[in-house]
Amino acid sequence: MIEDIEINDIRYLCHIVQEKYNYDFSNYAISSFKRRILRVLELFKIENMAALNEKLKTEPAFFKIFINEITVNVTEMFRDPSLWRELRDKVLPNLFSTHDTIKIWHAGCSSGEEVYSMCLLLKENGWLHKSKIWATDIDDNILAKAKDAKYPMKNMAEVNEKNFIRYGGKGKIADYYKEEGGFAKMDTSLVEGVNFRIHDLVRSGVFNKFDLILCRNVLIYFNQQLQNDVFRMFHESLFNYSYFVIGSKETLIWSDIASKFITVNQEEKVFKKVKE
């Protein structure tokens, strides 16, 4: 089995993917991207990079699988419970004090755990019918999973439920799913109003304007140049005085748009756009 990949091999793979499918991976962060490729080689027992490149060139169906494996789809409901409290107690009340309805974008929503968290929070606080939500991802396979919303019971019990309790929800998370053969099947009526759609942060650009954008632990897979481009796109996608949330260990301080935001909560990485 192949032990390591040369940077040149990664560049060539990016070139092929760009030419044939018009996806641009050339500005993904190298170490995790390399690891994802090694993972694909191992999973599908592909001998070397040349064989992988050939498969990508000749099998469009394999490219779809490739996208699914390259992207990181590890997520949790109510990850960082203290952020969800900040949203419930400060950010959303602030928005609803001046808006009848708000528009929310979950960018890079993966298998949907965060979307369900948001809808559950909104529902518990009587805001769900006043919120329009878009949930996007680069990968249509994972979007299908988000809509279907069947999460392994093990995750539900060991991660999601514990987070929910730390967040301090009103009800019980168990009220929102049914156990089906080792899976927690979420009550999909929660996300009835959610618009799930394909969106590639690298090339799809602005498609609407929002009062709240959440993009947590997605841009960490990009290099700084690409992060900067995407930050600008988010800035353009936000109304003035609206909110932007990134992962707890992400920052926009060095980016071009840093001066157009103020920090609302440094710990939870909540920012507010204050300049067009």
Next chain:
Amino acid sequence: MTIDKLNIDKSQFKAVVIGGSAGSFQVITKILAEISPAFELPIFMALHRLKHVRHGFVEALSIKSSKVIIEPEDKETIKRGIVYLAPANYHMNIELGNKISLSTEEMVNNSRPAIDLTFETASYVYKNKIIGIMLSGANRDGAWGMKKLKGRGGFAIVQDPKECIIDTMTTAVLNITNVDLVLKTDEIIKFLNNLV
């Protein structure tokens, strides 16, 4: 071999990477307390920790240390003399171009942060200019990463299993890698301070 007789060119090293798990907290605390304030190499630490506790670890490690210890943010620039601790629930990667990147990928060896990933990426960047140190721990995380580090010419140190509170991790390293030194905590500190 005793460390006094080692013939090491101080300038050959550019970074240190340390892995630890159960039983390593006291060791790490002692190293950080007794390491010279003049120690200039960046130190990357991947230590197993509770995933939902974001606060307190840096503070606890800082109490007795004069070093600046931080949990880096994504794409943080690596600076001399700083100790970088992998944040809770993130893997910590060392990148070309003097940056640290974080990742929420799948757990490795049931761990996030995974010692293997920090060791692998750090040794990829620093090649033969890195020192890897593995401390006490109760699983096998880090063994593969240390093997990579040694294979790329890095300098491999393992805490003496006889001194470890739990020796699973150090033994796992020793089983697959011919390391450079097996040292007790005091000797690890002496080794590092000799580089100043």
